[in-house]
Amino acid sequence: MSRTRDHQVGLPARRAATNLLDAVLQKKQPLDDVLGRAQDGGYMFDLPARDRALARAIVGTSLRRRGQLDAVLNSFLERGLPAKAGTLYPILLSGAAQLLFMNVPAHAALDLAVRLAQWDPKAKRYDKLVNAVLRRVADKGTEILSKLNAPRVNTPDWLWDRWVRAWGKERALEIAASHLVEAPLDLTVKSDPEGWAERLEGRVLPSGSVRLLPKGRIEELPGFSEGGWWVQDVAASLPAKMLGDLAGKRVADLCAAPGGKTAQLLLAGATVVAVDSSPTRLKLLEQNLKRLGLAAETIQADAATWQPEERFDAILLDAPCSSTGTIRRHPDIPYLKSDKDIAELAGLQARLLDNAVSLLKPGGTLVYSTCSLEPEEGEAQVAALMARNPAIRIDPLRPDEPFGDTEWAQASGILRTFPFQFQLDSPEWSGMDGFFAARLTREG
Ligand SMILES: C[S@@+](CC[C@H](N)C(=O)[O-])C[C@H]1O[C@@H](n2cnc3c(N)ncnc32)[C@H](O)[C@@H]1O
Numbered sequence: 001m002s003r004t005r006d007h008q009v010g011l012p013a014r015r016a017a018t019n020l021l022d023a024v025l026q027k028k029q030p031l032d033d034v035l036g037r038a039q040d041g042g043y044m045f046d047l048p049a050r051d052r053a054l055a056r057a058i059v060g061t062s063l064r065r066r067g068q069l070d071a072v073l074n075s076f077l078e079r080g081l082p083a084k085a086g087t088l089y090p091i092l093l094s095g096a097a098q099l100l101f102m103n104v105p106a107h108a109a110l111d112l113a114v115r116l117a118q119w120d121p122k123a124k125r126y127d128k129l130v131n132a133v134l135r136r137v138a139d140k141g142t143e144i145l146s147k148l149n150a151p152r153v154n155t156p157d158w159l160w161d162r163w164v165r166a167w168g169k170e171r172a173l174e175i176a177a178s179h180l181v182e183a184p185l186d187l188t189v190k191s192d193p194e195g196w197a198e199r200l201e202g203r204v205l206p207s208g209s210v211r212l213l214p215k216g217r218i219e220e221l222p223g224f225s226e227g228g229w230w231v232q233d234v235a236a237s238l239p240a241k242m243l244g245d246l247a248g249k250r251v252a253d254l255c256a257a258p259g260g261k262t263a264q265l266l267l268a269g270a271t272v273v274a275v276d277s278s279p280t281r282l283k284l285l286e287q288n289l290k291r292l293g294l295a296a297e298t299i300q301a302d303a304a305t306w307q308p309e310e311r312f313d314a315i316l317l318d319a320p321c322s323s324t325g326t327i328r329r330h331p332d333i334p335y336l337k338s339d340k341d342i343a344e345l346a347g348l349q350a351r352l353l354d355n356a357v358s359l360l361k362p363g364g365t366l367v368y369s370t371c372s373l374e375p376e377e378g379e380a381q382v383a384a385l386m387a388r389n390p391a392i393r394i395d396p397l398r399p400d401e402p403f404g405d406t407e408w409a410q411a412s413g414i415l416r417t418f419p420f421q422f423q424l425d426s427p428e429w430s431g432m433d434g435f436f437a438a439r440l441t442r443e444g
Helices: 003-026 031-039 049-064 066-076 088-101 106-119 124-145 157-167 169-178 193-199 235-241 260-267 279-292 339-358 379-388
Strands: 185-189 210-212 229-231 250-254 271-276 297-300 312-318 360-370 392-394 436-442
Touching: 003 031, 003 049, 003 088, 003 106, 031 049, 049 066, 049 088, 066 088, 066 124, 088 106, 088 124, 106 124, 157 169, 185 193, 185 260, 193 210, 229 260, 235 260, 235 312, 235 360, 250 260, 250 339, 260 271, 260 279, 260 312, 271 279, 279 297, 312 339, 339 360, 339 379, 360 379, 379 392, 379 436
Parallel strands: 250 271, 250 312, 271 297, 312 360
Antiparallel strands: 185 210, 185 229, 360 436, 392 436
16 A cells, blocks of 8 residues: 555544544533544544544543643744644644654654645644644654653643642542553443453453453444443442342432443342433433343432432432543543532532432431542532531441452541552553442431
8 A cells, every 4th residue: 555545544533533632622522422423423423443443542642641742742832822723733632642652653643634734724724834843743752751740741730739639649640640541441240240251351350340451332342232231430330339238129329320320229129210310311221221121210300309209218329520530531521621510510419419318218328429539529528418417427338348348448438449549460451430439327
């Protein structure tokens, strides 16, 4: 294949990556939304699987390494980035990512980036700038990178400051370092973890989850359509387990969609009422349960005000949150969320908690969880609930129950996980989402 033809072959994937980065970083759209749209008709709908995978890898690397890439680019953009330049910034960012972190040969990365600029009416007058800047990135970028603290510079200040305040500098660095590597794919299986691990070339984790390295579309993996398993990070599988054996119990799963925890509650023997305010997400939950051969009553309602006639033996409240514990999987979060979002979400979580408590039978159990590293959405939320409502107590994790003796169980009896935990033998196989969960009881 000639060099020109080779480059043309790589163009659609680069164009998709540029458009995806433009949507996330310049138009502030969540990556999952634009990728989702891509499947059914948007950015990548007509690309073969190999190009889709390449586009995703370019986008992931550009977001994970954005701080380093910006530092390198800025040192060659003497007058900064021109305004109103269309996709110029995503072209430079993704070009630098390919040169510095993806082993793409310089001639290919440069040629493709220049073509992308020429194709965009707003960026085309900067085609020579693209060529000049990326040439310097190829020559000098590695040297500049060697002077940077990668975990720190790839974490925006607003998150870095929060994590240092909450967890100290050492842990903040460990959290940030974990975000440089894409997360593995964890599955919760209905049964036979060893069998599924063998079929999917995965490993069984001590918790019973099966871990794989991400490969292609999830819907195409063996066992998906027959409902043998569902995708759920190992940390996300822990809160429902804190409710223990639920045989014969009536359980409300508030904020239930897409249903990973509903499925766990059903398999633990509960009769489940699954509540979510989003009709589209509730539909997804229904589809997921159907695929898994499970059934729950589903209700579309605002869980902050919902008042059914009967109270529940147990409640799981897996509240909407900033999701800063899932940045390994969602590297766009640092650039889309803010302190303001966290304050607003904390207000909603408090209202959800107050209503959840009112739905609990005396002596009943409530597990409150979030996939956030922010204490306002976890530890502080529970402390404030107990101050408002003296009948609520923490029912501490005991050393003799599953994972009660792990580093995730805190002295106060709550669960707190970090993305740098769960280290296996290589970074690609390691890590877990950052999660908070507390088991609470209502006395009287
Ligand atoms: C963290 S997700 C839940 C994940 C789910 N528990 C699982 O394990 O698959 C939060 C959910 O809360 C829902 N939600 C947000 N605000 C809500 C509200 N006021 N009432 C009910 N559901 C809400 C969202 O639609 C979203 O599906």
